[in-house]
Amino acid sequence: MENSLFFDTNIVLDMLDSSRIHHENSKVLYSYLLENNYDIYISEDMLSTIYYIAKDKKVALAFLKMVEDEWNIVPYGKETIHKALTFSLENTTDLEDTLQCFCAQANGCQYVITNDKKFVNCGIEIINYERFLK
Secondary structure, three states, rough: OOOOOEEEEEEEEEEEOOOOOOOOHHHHHHHHHOOOOOEEEEEEEHHHHHHEEEEEEEEHHHHHHHHHHOEEEEEOHHHHHHHHHHHHHHHOOOOOHHHHHHHHEEEEEEEEEEEOOOOOOOOOOOOOOOHHHH
């Protein structure tokens, strides 16, 4: 899908926590995405992960409530899980990253945005803030 992207968990955490090094980058990115009508995708399992990691639980809940209405929150599904498990076993990759990458692929996303320098490549362009905003 044109103008669709998938956020890695670290991008969402950057938005939530002003003490994170990439917080300002996340605000610039999010403004750009809104102005340019991007569809944002995250996996449903990220909700509990984000809540668990977030320092301020009330802010996290309010943010996730907003996300519920504005972003595409998608499941992995059995086929994506199977592909990710097989790929991770064969390539010794991080399962969480692999699940997210194949989830993004299954939902037709153009990009996965992440700060993870070793994010798995499953055939979608993996990009960080700096490169995306250029």
